[in-house]
Structures are given as structure tokens and as C-alpha cells.
Amino acid sequence: MTSPEHSLAREISARLAQVHSRIAAACTQGGRAADSVHLLAVSKTQPADAVRAAFAAGHRAFGENYVQEALDKIAALGELRAQLQWHLIGPLQSNKTRPVAEAFDWVHSVDRLKIAQRLAEQRPPGLPPLQLCLQVNVSGEASKSGLAPAEVPEVARAVAALPRVRLRGLMSIPAPAQGFEALRAPHRALRELLTALNAQGLALDTLSMGMSDDLEAAVAEGATMVRVGTAVFGARA
Numbered sequence: 679m680t681s682p683e684h685s686l687a688r689e690i691s692a693r694l695a696q697v698h699s700r701i702a703a704a705c706t707q708g709g710r711a712a713d714s715v716h717l718l719a720v721s722k723t724q725p726a727d728a729v730r731a732a733f734a735a736g737h738r739a740f741g742e743n744y745v746q747e748a749l750d751k752i753a754a755l756g757e758l759r760a761q762l763q764w765h766l767i768g769p770l771q772s773n774k775t776r777p778v779a780e781a782f783d784w785v786h787s788v789d790r791l792k793i794a795q796r797l798a799e800q801r802p803p804g805l806p807p808l809q810l811c812l813q814v815n816v817s818g819e820a821s822k823s824g825l826a827p828a829e830v831p832e833v834a835r836a837v838a839a840l841p842r843v844r845l846r847g848l849m850s851i852p853a854p855a856q857g858f859e860a861l862r863a864p865h866r867a868l869r870e871l872l873t874a875l876n877a878q879g880l881a882l883d884t885l886s887m888g889m890s891d892d893l894e895a896a897v898a899e900g901a902t903m904v905r906v907g908t909a910v911f912g913a914r915a
């Protein structure tokens with residue numbers, strides 16, 4: 679009775695339950711409602727069977743980094759398409775926007791206006807609006823993609839005005855740090871940026887921040903979507 683699929687399903691189901699209880703504990707700690715934080719299971723480098731196992735455990739929202747790998751996986755899981763939500767969280771080049779506009783539900787990694795314009799042009803009219811976040815380089819690392827915080831207001835206003843896409847909020851991947859306070863600081867900066875945009879008339883509801891190692895710090899600063907790979911699926915190969 680212990681086929682490989684069953685043990686994978688059991689393992690992923692147990693890991694999902696652990697991550698949900700970490701999120702719930704962080705919400706309690708911060709006086710937040712447990713359902714105010716959504717879990718995005720980051721399935722990059724994981725096979726379609728791992729996504730199937732998470733689906734069997736009741737999970738529906740998955741994050742992918744690499745466009746071609748994601749397109750292959752979305753196709754392999756085609757019979758589940760209507761029940762799954764696919765989020766692109768990795769870098770997006772302008773020559774790859776068309777298949778992304780056609781296949782995904784969300785893109786978290788919009789880092790320039792041109793990308794959003796192309797996604798808007800290429801989103802098929804029969805689909806719901808593509809949900810977008812702007813990626814912000816909160817730590818100011820030269821090596822990281824993302825808009826500088828000072829660039830965000832102008833780009834956000836322009837993206838919010840595009841058809842066929844809906845700007846939902848901001849995403850970041852902070853530099854590694856040690857200690858709870860140091861982990862919180864960049865998440866706080868992203869929250870403050872979102873608050874400032876909403877004070878200028880935007881209506882953004884999404885802070886995509888926090889991963890396996892810092893989700894508690896992100897929830898403490900107002901994350902509404904945590905992107906968790908390793909803690910859900912185990913170590914990547």
C-alpha cells in the first residue's frame with residue numbers, strides 16, 4: 679500500500695500542514711486573521727507529480743520561476759488547469775511575454791513598464807485580467823532585479839491604467855539576513871511603499887513577500903502572500 683506516489687503525497691501533505699501552522703502562528707502573533715495570508719507553493723524544479731501531490735492535499739496556487747519549465751508543467755497538468763492558479767515569480771524577458779500572458783494567472787516579477795505593456799497587449803480577451811505585482815529591489819543590491827523604490831510610483835500609476843491586466847501590489851526578494859529584526863526591515867520597507875501608493879490613490883491589496891526561511895518576519899510586516907518552496911516540497915535538486 680505504500681507506492682511511491684502515496685509516500686510523496688503523504689510527505690507533501692505533512693509539509694503543507696506544517697507551513698500552514700507556521701503561517702497561523704505568525705498571524706496569531708501579529709494579531710492578524712489566519713486567512714489574511716495566502717500560501718503560494720513554489721514548485722520550481724519540482725516534477726508535475728509533486729504538484730499533483732500538493733493538489734491532492736488540497737493546495738491550488740503554485741509559483742514558478744522559469745518560463746519554459748512552467749509552460750511544460752502547466753501543459754502536463756492540463757486536466758487540472760481550471761482548478762489551479764499559476765504564478766510566475768521569476769525574471770521575465772520581453773521576448774517571453776506572449777506565452778506568459780496566455781498561460782499564467784499572475785506575474786509577480788514585473789520590473790519595467792514595457793513588460794506590463796506587452797502582457798496587457800498579449801493577454802487573450804477571453805481570459806480574466808492577468809494579475810500583476812511590481813518587483814521592488816528593497817535591499818538595493820546591484821545584482822538583484824526589480825525596480826528601485828523611487829521608480830515605483832510612476833510605474834505603478836502607468837501599469838494600473840493598462841487594460842487586460844490588474845495591478846495587485848508589490849513583490850520583493852530581500853538580501854539574506856540574520857535575526858528576526860534584520861529579516862523584518864526590508865519587508866517593512868515594502869509595506870510602507872504599498873501604503874504610500876494607496877495614499878496616492880491606488881488600491882493595491884497584495885504584498886508578495888516571505889519565503890521558507892523568513893515567512894514569519896514577512897507576516898509580521900503585513901505579507902498577504904508568502905512564496906514557499908523548500909518548506910513545502912523539500913530541498914531542490
Ligand SMILES: *Cc1c(COP(=O)(O)O)cnc(C)c1O
Pocket residue numbers: 720722743767768851889890891905906907908909
Ligand atoms: C525559489 C523562490 C522562492 C521559494 O524559496 P524557498 O526558500 O525554497 O522557500 C520564493 N520566491 C522566489 C522569487 C523564488 O525564486
